[in-house]
Structure formats: C-alpha cells, structure tokens
Amino acid sequence: MRTDYLSAQDAAARLGVSLATLYAYVSRGRIDSRPGPDGRTREYSAGDVEQLIERKQAGRGAAQGAAHSLAWGLPVLETRISLIRPHGHYYRGESAIALAKSGATLEETARLLWDCGSHDPFAAELSHPWPAAIALLLHQAEVPPLERTVAALPLLALNAAHAHSIDPFHRRHDAALLLRETAALLCATQPSAQPIHHVMAASWRKDEMGLSQLVRCALVLCADHELNASSFATRVAASTGASLHAAVCAGLATLSGPHHGGAAARAHAFIQEMLRERKPVDRLRERLRRGEALPGFGHPLYPEGDPRAAVLLEALQATRPRPAKLSAIERLIEAVQAQCGRRPNLDFALASIAxxxxxxxxxxxxxxxAGRMAGWLAHSLEQQESGSLIRPRASYVGRAPQREE
Structure with a gap:
C-alpha cells in the first residue's frame, strides 16, 4: 500500500536522482515536504514524486517523437498548402496530378498555392532589364544554373520594392516577380511575362519537339511536396523575419544536396551510364550485388511508385523526341522493376526528360x-503570416559537463 509521504531515501530512489537533486526539486516547489515523525527528518509527497516521474517519461517520449519526426516521421507543423497521399499530392485540396494533366501553368498553380483568390500578382508587366552585376553574372558560362541563381537573388533583393512590407498584396506581387526572375536566372535569359514553361523551353531551343508542354507539366508537379528538406529550410528562414529572397535562398541551397534536388543529377548520370552499356541488365545486376544505389528509383512516401514520375514518363512517351533513346530508358525502367521491384521517382522522370x-x-x-520555387514562396508567405519563430530544441548526447567543485 502506497503511503502519502516518503522518506528522503525512498523518494530519491523512486525518482532515480541524488538527495541533492531531490532537495532542489523541493526548493523549486515541485515536491511538497513536511516534518517526519521524529521531528528531525522530513517526508516528501508521494503524489508529487509520481507526477514528476510521469512528466519526465512524457518528456522523453515527446523528445524521441520529435527526433524521429525529422526523418520521414510524424508531422511537426501545420500547413494549408499541400497534402501527400499514396496516390498523389494536393495543393490546397486540389490534385496536383489533375492540374498537370489539365494544362495548368506554373503561374496558375502558384496563385493557388499562395491563396491569391481573384487577385492575379502575375498581371504586372516586366519592363526592367537585369542590374549590371547580374547581367555580368549571366555571361559566366562556367557557373552552373543553381549557383548562378543563388548568387543573384541577394543582389535582386537590394532593389525589391516591397522587401519588408506586411501587405499581403505586396508580398504576392514580389513573389510573382521573384518566381519569374528565378526561372530566367536558371536559364540564363531575361525575365518575361510569357508563361514560364515557354521561357525555359525556348532558352534550351528544343520547343519544336514538344518540350514546352513537358516542362509545364513537370513544373506543376514539382511546385510543392509538403514539408520536404528545402521547404523546411525556407520556413525556418522566413520565421526569423527574413525577406522572401533570403528565405528562398535557403531553399535553393538545400535543394543542391545530392539527397534532394541533386538526386536528379545522380539519376541523369545513372541513365547515361546505363545507355552506354552494351548489356545494361548485366551491369544492373552487378550494381545490385555490390549493394550500390539505383539513383532515381523508390520513394519513402510512395511505396507503390511515385505518381508524379508516372505522369511525366507517360507524357514523355507520348511525345517521343528520340524514339531509340526513349526505348532504351523504358527498357531500363523495366529491368529495374524486374530485378528489384523498384519504380522510378520524380528525379528519374526529370532526368529522363533531359x-x-x-x-x-x-x-x-x-x-x-523553378517549379519548387512556387512552393517555397508559398511556405514563406504562410510562415511570415503566422508570425511564429521555428526554434526546436536539441537533445544533447555528448560528454557531460564536469561537476564544479
């Protein structure tokens, strides 16, 4: 039978702490104490001790849950922007796949993601040329597109008309301009009021073979994917009050990693390697025997296959720009499926188009x-409007500090 009060030794033992820590809990008002029967010692509330134990256990569970949440785990914040289901993802309740198939542009998708309603922030005309510093940067052929864009955005921020405005219309106007400028920077061309997919396809001079519509479809499917690494980085930056330009720079930097957007480059290299092989199936078996990764295949959120890839590959097959090369890519997909059951993901589909x-x-x-920029801007706007700072705590597992004498 549990007594209402415990001796100091029993209370400390139940808590798993030293007597000094027990006394500290009492001094902070977390455990009640009273004089003991002999008048010389004290007793400690058993109820307070049990309540403190429960709080500790709950804290450990919450901390562990939060840690696991950061790696494909439980949700860590609320959003109205996008939702992922095994069969596809949604933008504010509308199917992204349906939008892509229906002919929606990235601009129309951005208006949905930014919750613009009837307001069209893309209605403004673009008339100003690039600043001299950025124009010079565009002529540096050795600078890759992503690095060029990351370098240019802080320079554009210097002249942003409403960089720190709290007006929602100003913010969305700046977001629309920034989306167009980003697409132009990625393609080393001038910003244009033309649809972004036309601008990008024209910069690669391949539009005569249907690339424009494939780019449009891909941009819409890439526009957002819930709280991925780059979107989370963007939200963290935006939560500090950073400008849209600064926040999306965090997204771009995160995207560059080989485990995120850089995976498309790995998938592209894998496709090129396999296309050069005289016996690609043998090479594939060799990779699998060695435990090597197959870039562009599998996705933790889509165990039955990435529906974004399925839509893009179907559209690519309908276009058939290079029938022989496309047939080889299709045989590669079939071989991987036969050997290990994995299906292509979005990275592989983008690499296949290229x-x-x-x-x-x-x-x-x-x-x-360019597509994900629309989502980063949506997350920036939502986070800025919430007014909250994202500041998680860390669970320290390093060497314990030495006790001071």
Whole structure:
C-alpha cells in the first residue's frame, strides 16, 4: 500500500536522482515536504514524486517523437498548402496530378498555392532589364544554373520594392516577380511575362519537339511536396523575419544536396551510364550485388511508385523526341522493376526528360528548382503570416559537463 509521504531515501530512489537533486526539486516547489515523525527528518509527497516521474517519461517520449519526426516521421507543423497521399499530392485540396494533366501553368498553380483568390500578382508587366552585376553574372558560362541563381537573388533583393512590407498584396506581387526572375536566372535569359514553361523551353531551343508542354507539366508537379528538406529550410528562414529572397535562398541551397534536388543529377548520370552499356541488365545486376544505389528509383512516401514520375514518363512517351533513346530508358525502367521491384521517382522522370532531349543534368535540376520555387514562396508567405519563430530544441548526447567543485 502506497503511503502519502516518503522518506528522503525512498523518494530519491523512486525518482532515480541524488538527495541533492531531490532537495532542489523541493526548493523549486515541485515536491511538497513536511516534518517526519521524529521531528528531525522530513517526508516528501508521494503524489508529487509520481507526477514528476510521469512528466519526465512524457518528456522523453515527446523528445524521441520529435527526433524521429525529422526523418520521414510524424508531422511537426501545420500547413494549408499541400497534402501527400499514396496516390498523389494536393495543393490546397486540389490534385496536383489533375492540374498537370489539365494544362495548368506554373503561374496558375502558384496563385493557388499562395491563396491569391481573384487577385492575379502575375498581371504586372516586366519592363526592367537585369542590374549590371547580374547581367555580368549571366555571361559566366562556367557557373552552373543553381549557383548562378543563388548568387543573384541577394543582389535582386537590394532593389525589391516591397522587401519588408506586411501587405499581403505586396508580398504576392514580389513573389510573382521573384518566381519569374528565378526561372530566367536558371536559364540564363531575361525575365518575361510569357508563361514560364515557354521561357525555359525556348532558352534550351528544343520547343519544336514538344518540350514546352513537358516542362509545364513537370513544373506543376514539382511546385510543392509538403514539408520536404528545402521547404523546411525556407520556413525556418522566413520565421526569423527574413525577406522572401533570403528565405528562398535557403531553399535553393538545400535543394543542391545530392539527397534532394541533386538526386536528379545522380539519376541523369545513372541513365547515361546505363545507355552506354552494351548489356545494361548485366551491369544492373552487378550494381545490385555490390549493394550500390539505383539513383532515381523508390520513394519513402510512395511505396507503390511515385505518381508524379508516372505522369511525366507517360507524357514523355507520348511525345517521343528520340524514339531509340526513349526505348532504351523504358527498357531500363523495366529491368529495374524486374530485378528489384523498384519504380522510378520524380528525379528519374526529370532526368529522363533531359536525357531524351539530349540536354544536361543541369536542365533537370533547373526544372525542379523553378517549379519548387512556387512552393517555397508559398511556405514563406504562410510562415511570415503566422508570425511564429521555428526554434526546436536539441537533445544533447555528448560528454557531460564536469561537476564544479
């Protein structure tokens, strides 16, 4: 039978702490104490002790849950922007796949993601040329598209008309301009009021073979994907009050990693390697025996296959820009499926488009970045309007500090 009060030794033992820590809990008002029967010692509330134990256990569970949430785990914040289901993802309740198939543009998708309603922030005309510093940067052929864009955005921020405005119309106007400028920077061309997919396809001079509509479809499918690494980085930056330009720079930097947007470049290299092989199935078996990764295949959120890839590959097959090369890519997909059951993901689909049109890996990443920019801006706007700072705590597992004498 549990007593209402415990001796100091029993209370400390139940808590798993020293007597000094027990006394500290009492001094902070967390455990009640009273004089003991002999008048010389004290007793400690058993109820307070049990309540403190429960709080500790709950805290450990919450901390562990939060840690696991950061790696494909439980949700860590609320959003109205996008939702992922095994069969596809949604933008504010509307199917992204349906939007892509229906002919929606990235601009129309951005208006949905930014919750613009009847307001069209893309209605403004673009008339100003690039600032001299950015114009010079565009002529540096050795600078890759992503690095060029990351370098240019802080320079554009210097002249942004409403960089720190709290007016929602100002913010969305700046977002629309920034989306167009980003697409132009990625393609080393001038910003234009033309649809972004036309601007990008024209910059690669391949539009005569249907690339424009494939780019449009890919941009819409890439526009957002809930709280991925780059969107989370963008939200963290935006939560500090950073400008839209600064926040999306965080997204671009995160996208560059080989485990995120950089995976499209890895998939492109994998496709090129396999297309050069005389016996690609044998090479595939060799990779699998060695435990090597198959870039562009599998996705943790889509165990039955990435529906974004399925839509893009179907559209690519309908276009057939290079029938022989496309047939080889299709045989590669079938071989991987037969050997290990994995299906292509979005990275592979983007790399397939670039490969089929004989474009470089940078093109696959540029499409991804231009599309995802719409989502980063949506997350920035939502986070800024919430007014909250994202500041999680860390669970320290390093060497314990030495006790001071």
């Amino acid at each position: 490969s089929a049109y004989e474009l470089g890996a940078d093109v696959a990443l540029a499409i991804f970045a």
